Amino acid sequence: MRKYEPKPLRVFLQDGRNDNNIYAGSWWVANQDMASAFEWAGYEYTFVVGEEKHNAIHGSAILPDAMRWLWKDPAKPISNRVRPGDRQFSRMIAGDSKWELVSEGHQFTEGPAVDREGNLYFSDPRASKIWRMIDGKVSLFKEDTGNANGLMFGPDGKLYACENGRRRIVAYDVKTGVATPVVTDVTSNDLVINAKGEIWFTDPTAKKVWYVRPGSEKKLVHEGFEFPNGIMLSPDQTLLTVADSRSKWVWSFQIGPDGGLLNGQPFYRLETNDQSSASSADGMTMDTEGYLWVTTNTGLQICDQPGRVTAILNKPQPGSLSNVVFAGKELDTVYVTAGDKVFRRKVNRKGLTPWSPVKPPKPGL
Template sequence: MKKILLFILFLSGQNILAQSVEENYPTDPASEQQAGIPKGEVLKFTFENSKIFPGTWREYWVYVPAQYKADKPACVYVNQDGIQWKAPTVFDNLIHKGEMPVTIGVFVMHGKVRAIDPDAALDRFNRSFEFDGLGENYAHFILDEILPEVEKQKTSDGRAIKLSKNGNDRAIGGSSSGAVCAFTAAWERPDAFSRVFSAIGTYVGLRGADRYPTLIRKYEPKPLRIYLQDGSNDLNIYAGDWWMANQTMLRALNFAGYEVNHKWGAGGHNGKQGTAIFPEAMRYLWKDWPAEVKLGVSQNQVLSAVLVEGQGWDEVGAGLKFTDGLTSNNSGEVFFQGVLGKSYKSIPDGKLETVEIQTKNTSAIKFDKKGNRYEANKKTRSIIKYNSGKKQSIATNIVADDLTIAFNGNMYVSVSEGKENSSTIYLIRQDGEKMLADKGLRLAKGLALSPDQSLLYVTESTSHWVWVYQILADGTLAYKQKYGYLHVPDTEENAGARAITCDREGRIYVATNSGVQVMDQTGRVNAILPTPNGYVSNLVFGGKEFDYLFVTANGKVYRRKLNTHGANNWDKPNKPAAPKL
């Protein structure tokens, strides 16, 4: 027993020594004040009128370099947790030597809601909520509240402060949770911040930042340049292992093709090495400026397979205010709804035409292999078939959210009765027989058939699942299963899955709050395609070869050429290659 206790004490001593390792780093000359170098000015302010983080009070500092002239907007560096890294001195030296552009530094403290009676109660500390969480909130806070507030100020000699609005002219950084916050702001808004400094970053399980390495590998790359720093004796506690997490981030960023540099040390959770390498990090982040940070090429096999180099999202029909209800016919023409039921058609060459289809009360439109149009009408609670202008009632007393018609003529219809009630899937046979196929999903929305038409995929908007059913020989459904696992944004309670479609290789494309999530045949999200305008409400393949993916996103329609082809419901069933397991 005595030997065991001695061994435990020995291990404890080793751990203490590891955590308190001596850290000696060379001092970069740029971190020291140099004779004859013009010094910038540091101004201090407070801010307490946030609408994004209501009730919070905080301090912030603004560094203005001596070289700044008010007739030209300056580049911007935003740092979380106030002034760190001897940043004003570093900026003085690097700007003077031309190693970084004329840059105004904005150093922001996290907010707190001050106690009504500080003698009786603590302030509410907002740091983790603001810094550790994923999503756009903090980026909006900086862009919409802090930077406009900075531009209201003036230097002591009366110069107006003007900040560049170009993301290529902006960098953001921080340490620990502040590093996560900086990365998140750039990740969510790469148009606003293109350069990130991350020291001892908290990419662990506090508020979701442990998901970043996975998301980085799946998302289409963004135009970001990143510098990472950490030490092998960083924290290893209940939320995770900081040292391993930062290495995992580096591997993910390299895999995804990002321009990334790093400096590892043996230090703990402190700012010693971060301060030592801050000048080096700034030189790296600002190198070649004003050349833009370039997009990298990911090693993600699905992104490589489906994306066409140089082909991004193109807006279809600029100026439209509300769009939804995407569908395509067997000629590759894509139809969608506009304001007050007005309908549009994008013909294969991408041009837009107005068509005379009244869709004010239409919830879904689909075509069959003969080109017949089927409309689900909410007002008349019916599904109508249009054949050369002739109307035929297919089903009554049904308010469909979506429908799809198989090659053999069987129709599947989703009907949702609100979040609190079970949704219903109906099978409508060619002879008009309507039968219950399944019940129990919550807000069942989109329907899609696999390329071989042996499976029916159904999205559930209230969860992160895509459900799957096997289609039996008589058209009925069996073996219901939660199949596709979708990613959920930090700001949402669910993935918001809506429309769904497949390509001929069996990949599954889902319209979600995160963009287009692309699953393999086994239900695993392999890739995520963000859109220029946020969440995706609908999607469909169109164009002459069905190699354009059309999406509706926040009222706009976009299309993108892909290196694949849509599997249409009217196509003869086609068995794709087996997935890699």
């Protein structure tokens, strides 16, 4: 509850100081913890305490009061606002910003990428199309893209795309739309590029991660994931993170001088639902403070530098999110792909670009 974005709920809690204290724990202590979590998360709640044991005497007596409190101002929507500077979400979200619909009517949106001007590009691999949004207007950039999925702009200004349908990665000239093969005979899902133009990409089918230096052949740098999916660099481009969708982990690696991956470990522990240990982690992005933003089946999870989930933004619609990027002229708006749509939301963080690595601040609590 402390990590999730508050939902529009009003909560009434009641307990007695002499409630059960058994092998499973203390009801009284647990309800105090619950009340503390509601307070911290910013919910509208009340906690009425009595002296009864584990029975319905006190609860029955105050039930009319509870119902009146829960249904007060029925015509007025419930708004759980986070007080500025007082909660985790106020450090992430700009004011009362909500998800806004950007584009819809696609088959399956993926691969959001941002160019030097802050313009958004995204793919629809099932329709084999790439779209772009300039000055708020969405238009078709390219069709017949070989089921292009993951996208990212490189330091050369070209749009790199995982054309899995043609088993290659290409670089698009955004002025002409001409695609130049970069690496062929590969299965790829998502990719990341650094300031030198070096590429790392995931191959979920073979459970591998590959590396390509400009002008060189691909090189295997890791294998053994259940389902390697999203991939991202740290702000200073010294670490590589890889999401394993069929687990609750995002792995972190040091990058060697030859592009190889060293000292890998499951580092970011994602939150999952009770039905599965798989997070369905997909596309990821980083902000300038070194926080990792991960699309999952429970929402947009935000992890701090030590690897902890500190906040989870609600999904704009049911279903899993597939990818995320910071875009806009100031790189202060997150765009997510979700099903057949694209959404955006103003935030209090700024994103990164491959051509401008930065040194993040020291990790904190």
